[in-house]
Amino acid sequence: MISTLLQYQIVTGNLDRSLEVVSSEPTVERATEYYLQNIGEVKSIDEFLEDDRLFSYAMKAHGLEDMTYAKAFMRKALEEGVDDRRSFANMLADTRYREFVETYNFTRYGETATIFSRAQEGTAEKYARQTLEQNEGASNEGVRLALYFSRKAPDINSAYDILADKALAQTIYTALGLPSEFAMSDIDKQVDYISDKIDIEKLSDPEYLNTLLERFSTLYDLENGTGLQTVPSLMVSSSATGVVGIGESLLASIQGLKLGGA
Numbered sequence: 001m002i003s004t005l006l007q008y009q010i011v012t013g014n015l016d017r018s019l020e021v022v023s024s025e026p027t028v029e030r031a032t033e034y035y036l037q038n039i040g041e042v043k044s045i046d047e048f049l050e051d052d053r054l055f056s057y058a059m060k061a062h063g064l065e066d067m068t069y070a071k072a073f074m075r076k077a078l079e080e081g082v083d084d085r086r087s088f089a090n091m092l093a094d095t096r097y098r099e100f101v102e103t104y105n106f107t108r109y110g111e112t113a114t115i116f117s118r119a120q121e122g123t124a125e126k127y128a129r130q131t132l133e134q135n136e137g138a139s140n141e142g143v144r145l146a147l148y149f150s151r152k153a154p155d156i157n158s159a160y161d162i163l164a165d166k167a168l169a170q171t172i173y174t175a176l177g178l179p180s181e182f183a184m185s186d187i188d189k190q191v192d193y194i195s196d197k198i199d200i201e202k203l204s205d206p207e208y209l210n211t212l213l214e215r216f217s218t219l220y221d222l223e224n225g226t227g228l229q230t231v232p233s234l235m236v237s238s239s240a241t242g243v244v245g246i247g248e249s250l251l252a253s254i255q256g257l258k259l260g261g262a
Contacts, residue, residue, distance in 0.1 A: 001226055005217035011147065019125075022132045031057055032124050039120055042110040045078045048104060054224035058168060062100045070247035074100075081107030093164040116180045142220040146213050153203040159194040163187065172198065173222065175216035 012020050020030060035057045042048050049055055049071050059068045062204025067073065080087035082101050089101040103123065106113045113119065129151065149171045155161075162168045173182060175199055182190065201209040222224070 001140065002058060003217065004146065004220050004226060005214055007136065007140055007143045007215065008146045008217060011132070011143065019128050022135065023128045024174060026129075028128065028131055032127060036120060036124060039114050042114045044073060046077075048114075049075060049108075057127060058100070058104065058123060060130055061102070061123045063096050063130060066128075077101050077104055078104060078227055081105060083108060095161070095164065095233050128256075136140055141228065142217060142224065145174075145220070146217060149216070150209060150213060153209050156200060156203050158200060159191040159198070162194060163190060171216055174220050175212055178218055186257070251255075 016182075023032065033051070034053055038051070039054055039058075042051065042054065048058075054067075056068050059065055059074075077087075077089040077092075077097050078101055080089065080101075082089050082098055082105065084090070089098045092098070103108075103118050104113055109116075133144045133147045133151075136147060145167055148167050152165070152168060156168070162172050169183070172178075172194060175179075176194070182193075198212070199208065203212075
């Protein structure tokens with residue numbers, strides 16, 4: 001197995017091409033064709049929920065595939081909309097629900113909710129990206145996490161946003177070399193620690209983000225025993241054997257680093 005970093009770089013090196021390949025897969029192509037041909041005809045929440053193919057496609061596109069069965073839950077979110085800050089979707093910590101309701105905003109736009117580009121081509125683009133991430137994750141979950149983090153990074157405004165998303169949190173826990181017990185600690189203490197180690201404002205900076213994901217990939221492979229043979233950063237010259245594994249002291253120094261500072 002190649003390293004997490006190398007696989008991630010192969011995919012993102014020509015991301016447009018990677019997405020084209022995914023979009024041309026027969027199952028993806030058929031699902032997208034059906035969605036684009038029919039979503040504009042949906043005029044109500046009832047019609048949306050009743051068409052399993054459309055609803056399932058939309059849920060997967062927004063990263064909510066595991067909740068496709070929970071139609072009563074999603075109906076409540078859709079019916080209350082997002083204009084009221086106390087609405088159901090706005091009160092949920094997971095921002096994916098708010099984004100879903102914003103895309104299919106029947107409460108605000110009524111019968112015209114599905115004619116906007118975000119509900120049509122925008123959703124098709126999200127579906128392709130989700131499928132790409134799932135495909136890569138089938139062989140290496142670390143690559144899926146890195147791809148997901150890179151996609152969401154520009155919209156992260158605080159450490160709370162990271163902790164509200166299980167996948168984002170897992171990426172940061174790994175990148176900072178944190179033990180699993182850390183996730184059980186006081187939420188405010190987690191926020192303070194992450195805010196001290198990660199410059200949230202720089203997550204939209206490609207160079208800073210790349211450095212973070214390189215460290216995540218390195219530590220992910222160490223933690224999971226994946227791709228160690230092909231990660232140059234995990235190899236140190238040795239006069240006796242030519243190459244030796246990373247030492248505990250070096251690992252400790254990696255874990256103790258603060259990105260972008262001393």
